[in-house]
Amino acid sequence: MTSTSLKGKVMDVTGGATGIGAAIAKSAALAGANVIVDYVVNPQQAAQFAHNLNEWDRRNGSVEAFDADVSKVADVQALVAEAVRRYGRLDVFVNNAGIETRHSLLETTESDYDKVMSINLKGAFFGAQAAARQFIAQGTPGVIINISSVHEDWPMPGNAVYCLSKGGMRMLTRNVAVELGKKGIRVVGVAPGAVNTPINTDTVADPDKVAKLNEAIPLGAIATPEQIGDVVAFLASDAASYLTATTVVVDGGLMQASLGL
Numbered sequence: 001m002t003s004t005s006l007k008g009k010v011m012d013v014t015g016g017a018t019g020i021g022a023a024i025a026k027s028a029a030l031a032g033a034n035v036i037v038d039y040v041v042n043p044q045q046a047a048q049f050a051h052n053l054n055e056w057d058r059r060n061g062s063v064e065a066f067d068a069d070v071s072k073v074a075d076v077q078a079l080v081a082e083a084v085r086r087y088g089r090l091d092v093f094v095n096n097a098g099i100e101t102r103h104s105l106l107e108t109t110e111s112d113y114d115k116v117m118s119i120n121l122k123g124a125f126f127g128a129q130a131a132a133r134q135f136i137a138q139g140t141p142g143v144i145i146n147i148s149s150v151h152e153d154w155p156m157p158g159n160a161v162y163c164l165s166k167g168g169m170r171m172l173t174r175n176v177a178v179e180l181g182k183k184g185i186r187v188v189g190v191a192p193g194a195v196n197t198p199i200n201t202d203t204v205a206d207p208d209k210v211a212k213l214n215e216a217i218p219l220g221a222i223a224t225p226e227q228i229g230d231v232v233a234f235l236a237s238d239a240a241s242y243l244t245a246t247t248v249v250v251d252g253g254l255m256q257a258s259l260g261l
């Protein structure tokens, strides 16, 4: 079997100071990667990130932080440049940063729309572009992983722009994978279901909502961030070398179960 090791690989993870992004950084570092996580200046996030670093076993890889706002193209390009400055190369770029406003179509303002789309979709688009340009300049294969959501396919009434951004990410994955395949670049989507992270603070704080969700999930529980991070580390490795232009759904069976309702 081809190794799932990421030894010697260099990975950027956007929004990697919290939740799923932090778990991706952790799994990848444990698999041997040198990881740069991007975070938006926020003292609480930075403190949590420093705490995580102390807890993680970094014998094999390493994790460093770099501040970049993915809604700004120059910042995304700087994140790629930072990997090259620090480690001389980039092998994996994970578009993970994302937000939601939980407003319906009727309630959504222009500013809500622009904010969600510029972080979730514009950020991912130009992240993919900056990473692909670097892979091509290096003359090496590379992997772009887009953290979308089951809501790339599954409507969520009351969260219209979020679903729109994730639907766009679904097509970004497919289109860019087809454009870049012959250059040895893989592009893969990962669609988590419900995960216990800061984006879900309100849901996780409500025992009734948690019980309802756990009941609806065939595997019986909301995911931990690590259950997503481990899948992403595998997809980044050479063991997934024939996987591209598709989305791996990591939802404990939730979306399929919903089809039977």
Ligand SMILES: NC(=O)c1ccc[n+]([C@@H]2O[C@H](COP(=O)([O-])OP(=O)(O)OC[C@H]3O[C@@H](n4cnc5c(N)ncnc54)[C@H](O)[C@@H]3O)[C@@H](O)[C@H]2O)c1
Residues within 6 Å of the ligand: 014, 015, 016, 017, 018, 019, 020, 021, 038, 039, 040, 045, 068, 069, 070, 071, 096, 097, 098, 099, 119, 147, 148, 149, 150, 191, 192, 193, 194, 195, 196, 197, 198, 199, 200
């Ligand atoms: N938690 C879930 O249930 C779930 C389910 C499906 C998909 N997702 C997706 O997973 C990804 C990570 O979310 P999470 O659940 O870990 O929540 P989270 O809130 O912990 O993570 C989002 C991260 O994005 C960062 N971010 C926000 N704006 C940014 C900007 N302008 N530039 C750079 N970074 C920015 C935040 O600082 C944060 O670290 C998101 O794209 C989200 O849509 C989450």
